[in-house]
Amino acid sequence: MFEHDYDKSYRSPVIEGYTAPRPYGLDYHYLAMDVHAERGMECTDCHTKTDVMGTGTVYGYEAEVPKTQCSDCHGGFCQPTPNKAVANIKSEGEAFLFRSNTSGRKFKLALFSKDVVSHNIPQHKEVRCGACHAQWSYQDYGLSVMRDDSPDYGKWARLLIQGDPYLEGFLRKELNRVANQPPVSPDWLDGNMKPGIWYSGWRARRWEFMPLGLDSKGKYAVLRPRYQYFVSYIDKNGDVVLDSVAPKRGDGKGVGWAFMPYRPHTISPVGRKCEGCHLNETAAGRGIFRANTCDSELFLPSPPAIDHMRLLNKKERDRLLRVTEEYRVKRFLDELTTTR
Numbered sequence: 001m002f003e004h005d006y007d008k009s010y011r012s013p014v015i016e017g018y019t020a021p022r023p024y025g026l027d028y029h030y031l032a033m034d035v036h037a038e039r040g041m042e043c044t045d046c047h048t049k050t051d052v053m054g055t056g057t058v059y060g061y062e063a064e065v066p067k068t069q070c071s072d073c074h075g076g077f078c079q080p081t082p083n084k085a086v087a088n089i090k091s092e093g094e095a096f097l098f099r100s101n102t103s104g105r106k107f108k109l110a111l112f113s114k115d116v117v118s119h120n121i122p123q124h125k126e127v128r129c130g131a132c133h134a135q136w137s138y139q140d141y142g143l144s145v146m147r148d149d150s151p152d153y154g155k156w157a158r159l160l161i162q163g164d165p166y167l168e169g170f171l172r173k174e175l176n177r178v179a180n181q182p183p184v185s186p187d188w189l190d191g192n193m194k195p196g197i198w199y200s201g202w203r204a205r206r207w208e209f210m211p212l213g214l215d216s217k218g219k220y221a222v223l224r225p226r227y228q229y230f231v232s233y234i235d236k237n238g239d240v241v242l243d244s245v246a247p248k249r250g251d252g253k254g255v256g257w258a259f260m261p262y263r264p265h266t267i268s269p270v271g272r273k274c275e276g277c278h279l280n281e282t283a284a285g286r287g288i289f290r291a292n293t294c295d296s297e298l299f300l301p302s303p304p305a306i307d308h309m310r311l312l313n314k315k316e317r318d319r320l321l322r323v324t325e326e327y328r329v330k331r332f333l334d335e336l337t338t339t340r
Contacts, residue, residue, distance in 0.1 A: 001028040002138065006159045006201055026163050031207060032135040034265045042102040045088075061306055063216045063261065070129040073098060075112040077125040082109060110269060117334040118271055128221040132271035134264040137210040141298045142203025142228045144244065149196040149236040151180040162200050170197065182236065195236070203228075203298055209282035211301050212320075213311045215261035223259040227305070228298055249305070259301040261309055270340055274331050277320060284317040 004010040004027040011019040011027055020027070036046065044052075051067050059065050070076065072083040081096065082089045088099045089109070096109045118124055118132060153174045160171050166186060174180050183197035215221040233242040247256035277283040286292075287299045301311050312320070 002031050002136075002207055003028055003163070003205065005205055006162050008158050008160070011161075022161070025165060026161060029207075032266065032268070034267050035269050036267065037265075039107060040103070040105060041107065042100060044102055045098070045100050061216075063306075071112070073109055074129075076129070077112070077119070080112065082111075115337075116271075117330055117337060118274075121330065126219055128215065128219045128261075128263065130263045130267060131210075131212060131220055131222055131277070133267045133269075134210065134222055135266045135268045135272070136207040137222050137264045137266065138224055139206045139208065139210075140202055140228075141205070141225055142230060144201050144203070144230040144232065146199045146232040146234070147196055148183060148199060148234045150234055150238045151182050152234075152238065153180060153183075156199060159199070159201060164198075164200075167197065167199070206288070208288060209276065209280055210264075211259060211285050212277060212283050213259065213261055213285070213301065213304065214309060216306060216309055218308075221261035222264055223261055223301060223304075223311075225298070225302075226258050226260045228257045253303070255302070257298075257302040258305040259311070260304050260306075270338060273340070274327075274334055278327060278331075279321055279323065281321070284320045285312050286317070 001024075004012070013020055046068050048068065051065065054065070068086075069083075071079060072086050073089065075081050086098075088101065090097055090099070096111065098107045098109055099105070100107070112119065114120060124132075151174070153171055156171055157175060160168050162168070170183070170185070174183075182195065184193045184195055185197040186192070187194045210222045210224075212220050213223045227247075229247055230244040231242055231247065232240070232244055234240055248254070249256045249258075282288050285301045287296060287301075289296050289299065292300060303311055
């Protein structure tokens, strides 16, 4: 599920003249489902208690937390079979079965196969499974957050639905008043109602080709934009105090935006085509447009916030975009042997 943009023109689908219900507060695009969810697995089948609740160790960032790896269940370049330490996996003949703690169901595990062309490329050993097997990725660009203390509500009539039930109810009520009341909203820290209200909106939301970079383990992984905030403040007199101010990075290296590696929950049993990364300007970190201007700055990957994570360097970008005879051969064999 991928959230729609906030403007009312994005409400869909329309059923007999009415828009569909919003059980989760926002409208969603229903995109290709992760294979684990599609087959009926539960979140806790992969995400264990120590993964979710922790072990008492305080980690510097989320990627440091020990988690179940793809290779634990499916094997990989370094191990052809599942990790024997995973208690829920049992072998039956030549097959391996995973038993769900939640439902009790058994799932036959697909194993890493050397018959797959892309699994026979040595360089792919340094690539995260999800970099090929993710079908799409969340790409939310430029989150504008605006604190407004003035009773000027008409400009938000098309943006009632922002994922905040209180805001939606407040705006609906005020837009029907002849004389508007000053904005108030709950302070979620102390529970008290206080002057002012927060609005939000995105510059763009997409799920196209995915940029690549190196994660904390030195593996090539999918990147997504994070922390691209623009902060504005309008006082009770309608004066603009802050106008789309971008926070600065804590390390003093510029605007506080970052593209961070992550593992999309959009996995397919078959990897994307070679062009999902190779000969792909977006994957190489050159943005999503043919030419980049000041208006498309958000779409150009910013360095990750953690020092030993990074974007692709020039050598890696050039290699990804170069057509070699080896690439042509592997590309042909992949098309010949892979059913997508």
